[in-house]
Amino acid sequence: MADHPSRSAGFTLLEVLVAFVILSALLGVVMRLNAQALNIGMRAAERQQALMLGRSQLDRILARRNLVPGTEQGAFERGDFHWSLEVGAFTWPERGQAQMDAGGQVYRITLTVYRGEAIAVQLTTLRLGVAS
Template identity: 35%
Template sequence: MAACRPRLPPPRQRGFTLIEVVVAFSILAVGLGIMMQIAVGAMRQARNATEFTEAALYAQSLLDSIGVGERLEEGGDSGEFGERYRWDLDVTPYEAFSEGDAALVPEMVPITLYRLDLVVRWDRGVHTHEAHFATLRALTPDEGLR
């Protein structure tokens, strides 16, 4: 006679309940939403950086050409870079010496300093963005064309 084996209960089927599936999909949806917000923010920052870099390159080009070929004078000017960027420039005399500098008399220094303040503006949607740039330009008082 064969040995009698105890009868095992039938194997239970294992799986996920409906609540577990819903919770898993909810966590996935929240995670994907957060990741999309991060990606959109990164793209916005890249666009801002690109626009500011373009404005800075235009500003550098303009500031490098100011006073070349004609004498720099006090006043203001404005214009456009292409269709998108607008600029305003103010040129003002700059006094480099304070009243406490008794040893340095401005009349004895053979240069005139001008401060160039440049504002570049551009529109994106309903918002106007701007970048400010400033530099000093030194001229000799009797300097002709540069």
């Protein structure tokens, strides 16, 4: 009998190299997916912070006794977020009029929070004001 080892006794160098190529390709895909998930998580955290800051600023605006139609802008103390406010008369779609019968005025308040130049979040609400 010959002392030659059987071909099925182990892996050839080619099989090992193919396995490493497949493994490295899969690892690349996993790393890309991980980076995308991290990016999505960071954007969600920034949006949550913008929403929190926007709600807080909107509460301050709604606490004012009188609303004056027009626009305002400002910056938040922390972060690179800033805001823009637009207050205007609200027109009821079915009535086509801005003034209410009871002498009150409905205002549409839109607060936009920006991070840098991009819009992070926009909040809109209505408030009834007394006609002056």
